Amino acid sequence: MIPRTVPTWQIKSWQDELKELIQDPKTLIDRLQLGSEWLEPAIQASAHFPLRLTESYLSRIRPGDPGDPLLLQVLPLGAELIASPDYIDDPLEEHRFTPVPGLVHKYRSRVLLIAATQCAINCRYCFRRHFPYDDHQLSRPEWQQALDYVRSTPEVNEVILSGGDPLSLGDKQLAWLAQQIAGIDHIKRLRIHTRYPIILPSRLTPDLVEAIRHPRLRTLLVMHCNHPQEIDQSVIDGLNTLREGGIQLFNQTVLLKNINDNSRILATLSENLFDAGVLPYYLHLLDKVQGAAHFAVNDADAKTLYGELLTLLPGFLVPRLVRETPHEGSKTPVLPI
Ligand SMILES: *Cc1c(COP(=O)(O)O)cnc(C)c1O
Ligand code: SF4
Numbered sequence: 001m002i003p004r005t006v007p008t009w010q011i012k013s014w015q016d017e018l019k020e021l022i023q024d025p026k027t028l029i030d031r032l033q034l035g036s037e038w039l040e041p042a043i044q045a046s047a048h049f050p051l052r053l054t055e056s057y058l059s060r061i062r063p064g065d066p067g068d069p070l071l072l073q074v075l076p077l078g079a080e081l082i083a084s085p086d087y088i089d090d091p092l093e094e095h096r097f098t099p100v101p102g103l104v105h106k107y108r109s110r111v112l113l114i115a116a117t118q119c120a121i122n123c124r125y126c127f128r129r130h131f132p133y134d135d136h137q138l139s140r141p142e143w144q145q146a147l148d149y150v151r152s153t154p155e156v157n158e159v160i161l162s163g164g165d166p167l168s169l170g171d172k173q174l175a176w177l178a179q180q181i182a183g184i185d186h187i188k189r190l191r192i193h194t195r196y197p198i199i200l201p202s203r204l205t206p207d208l209v210e211a212i213r214h215p216r217l218r219t220l221l222v223m224h225c226n227h228p229q230e231i232d233q234s235v236i237d238g239l240n241t242l243r244e245g246g247i248q249l250f251n252q253t254v255l256l257k258n259i260n261d262n263s264r265i266l267a268t269l270s271e272n273l274f275d276a277g278v279l280p281y282y283l284h285l286l287d288k289v290q291g292a293a294h295f296a297v298n299d300a301d302a303k304t305l306y307g308e309l310l311t312l313l314p315g316f317l318v319p320r321l322v323r324e325t326p327h328e329g330s331k332t333p334v335l336p337i
Contacts, residue, residue, distance in 0.1 A: 012202060013202070014200055014202040014203040014205075017054060017055060017056065017200055017202055018054075018120060018200070020054075020055055021052055021053065021054060021120060022051070022052070022053050022054070022055065022058060023050060023051055023052050024051070025039060025042035025043050025046055025051050025076065026039060028042070028051060028053070028058075028074075028075065029042065031058065031063075032058075032061060032063045032064065032071065033063045033064045034064070034066055035066075038066065038075070041076065041077055041078035042075060042076045042077070043076075044076075044078065044081060045076030045077055045078060045080040045081060045291075046076040048080065048081070048291065049076070049080070049122060049124070049126075049129045049291065050122055051074065051075075051076055051122065052074075052119070052120070052121055052122040053074045053120075053121045053122070053199070054120050054121060054199050054200050056199065056200055056201065056202070056234065057070065057074070057121060057198070057199045057200075057230075059232075060229060060230060060232055067258070068229075069226075069227045069229060069258075069259045069260065070227065070229055070230060072124075072256075072258060072259050073123050073124060073125070073226065073256070073259065074121065074122065074123065074124065075124070076124065077124070077294070079293075079294040080124065080291040080292070080294075081291070082293070082294075083290065084290070084293035086288050087288045087289060087290045087291070087292065087293050088288065088289070088290055089289070089290055091127060091287045091288045091289050091326070092127065092287060092324055092326055093326040093327075094106070096326075099149055100142070100145045100146055100148075100149045101138065101142050101145070101146070102114045102115075102138045102142060102143075102146050103146040103149055103150075104162075105149075105153070105156070106329075107329055107330055108155055108156075108329060109155060109156060109157050109158060110156060110157070110158040110159070110160055110191070111149075111150060111153070111156050111158075111159055111160065112160045112162045112193075113146060113159060113160065113161050113162065113166075113177075114138075114162060114163055114164065115138075115161040115162065115163055115164070115166035115169060115177065116163040116164040116165055116166050116167075116168040116169050117163065117164040117168075118163070118164050118165065118168045119163065119164055119165045119168065119195065119199075120165065120168065120195075120196070120199050120200050121195060121199045123195075124291075124292065124295070125254060125256060125286060125289070125292040125295040126289070126292075127287035127289045127292075128163075128164070129289055129290075129291065129292070143177075143180075147180050147181070147184070150181070150184055150187065151184050154186045156186065156187070157186055157187060157188045157189065158187065158188065158189040158190075158191055159181050159187055159189075159190055159191070160191040160192075160193055161174075161177070161190070161191070161192045161193065162193045163193075163194075165194050165195055165196060166192055166193070166194060167192070167194045167196040167203050167208070171205075171207050171208055171210070171211040172211070174208070174211040174212055175210070175211035175212075178190060178211065178212050178213070178214045178217070178219075179214065181214075181217070182214040182215075182216045182217050187217065188217065188218065189217060189218045189219075189220060190212065190214070190217045190218070190219050190220070191219075191220045191221070191222060192212060192219070192220070192221045192222070193222050193224075194221065194222075194223060194224070195223065195224040196223075197221075197223040197225075197235060197238055197239055197242075198223060198224065198225050198230050198231075198235060201234040201235045201237065201238035201239075202234070202238070203238070204238030204239070204241050204242055205241065206241060206245065208241075208242075209241065209242060209245030209246075209247065210245075212247070213245060213246065213247070218248070219246070219247050219248070220247065220248045220249075220250065221242060221247050221248070221249055221250070222250045222251065222252055222281060223249065223250070223251050223252075223278065224251070224252055224253070224254075225251050225253065225269065225273065225278075226253050226254055226256060226259060226260050226269075227259060227260050227265065227269065228265065228268045228269045228272050231272050231273070231276060235276070236276045239276045239277055239278060240276075240277070243277045249277055249278040249279065250278065250279050250280075250281040251273050251278050251279070251280050251281055251319075252281050252282040252283075252284060252319070253266070253269065253280070253282070253283050253284065253319060254283075254284045254286060254295075255283055255284065255285055255286065255297050255302055255305075255321075256286070256295045256297070257294065257295050257296060257297050259295075261297045261301065261302075261305060262305070263305050263306075263308035263309045263312060264312070266283070266305070266309050267309060267312040267313050267317075270313055270317040270318070270319070271313075271317065273317075274317055279316070279317075280317055280318065280319035281319055281320070282319055282320055282322050282331065283306070283319040283320065283321045283322070284322060284323070284324070284331075285297070285299070285302060285321070285322070285323040285334060287324060299334070300337070302321065302334065303321075303334065303335070303336050303337045304336075304337060306321045306334070306336045307336035307337055310336060320333060321333065321334045321335075321336075322334060
């Protein structure tokens with residue numbers, strides 16, 4: 001038995017774990033002892049958007065429970081193949097805000113750099129599920145072009161590494177990027193949007209902290225956690241490594257039907273995040289991406305639930321309920337009834 005105080009990065013490297021991703025529907029269904037009726041739809045839906053998850057995430061799913069809130073985020077279902085009006089491939093029209101390849105500049109003071117095209121998990125509701133990632137696989141000259149854009153745009157003071165998942169990049173590449181970004185005078189903050197703290201906590205090593213920290217920048221990390229069951233001791237240990245390295249931690253959650261559309265679950269999530277040193281940031285209404293309509297919580301239910309959440313938590317633990325609208329200069333706040 002390995003004592004819990006040994007960080008997971010000392011046991012197995014994250015690169016090793018990435019080689020063992022679960023990508024075959026039959027493996028997932030067998031490992032979780034689910035009925036064979038789940039297999040055919042999973043095979044069909046994964047032909048459109050592949051199944052993908054880590055062993056670490058799998059270990060937090062309860063076997064034999066088709067309603068498990070973590071399973072529902074990764075299991076391909078027949079419902080994904082049903083076309084819904086209003087649910088489209090590029091709901092955020094990001095292609096309109098891409099001045100140079102791999103860079104989205106939609107909000108005045110910050111740019112989003114599509115730093116990596118891969119994730120170690122495929123969340124079925126992902127708004128990037130139809131994203132033309134191949135067009136965005138950046139070459140070195142394209143990195144330079146993106147950095148030149150930032151350099152010549154003084155109203156930008158923050159660079160957000162996004163993706164895919166930017167922590168799919170190696171530490172050397174991240175360190176190079178942080179160095180380049182720190183070399184641009186008007187940039188104050190480097191922000192990383194990632195799901196790795198939840199899906200592969202062994203990625204959170206002291207070397208990573210070293211790579212993304214720079215004396216001239218504040219480094220923030222916004223993770224993505226949707227349910228208290230996603231947080232286990234390995235996640236808490238990984239987050240500690242980041243926090244001890246001086247990185248400020250925030251969380252965003254997507255409001256998902258039958259997964260976390262319950263004010264008590266969301267209140268517990270906020271409490272547990274805070275215990276792990278993470279501040280709740282956004283609670284997102286689902287983006288209308290094709291194949292994800294079955295995850296949507298309607299506006300009226302979302303507002304009622306948010307009203308309840310306000311009564312259950314101190315103000316600093318209440319995430320902002322928002323939606324994203326293609327033409328607005330920020331996320332759009334949604335107020336409770
Ligand atoms: C969400 C988002 C950001 C970050 O927005 P904040 O409100 O600063 O967290 C930046 N750019 C784009 C394109 C986004 O979608
Ligand atoms: S981790 Fe984020 S970007 Fe990757 S599939 Fe999930 S929601 Fe999409």
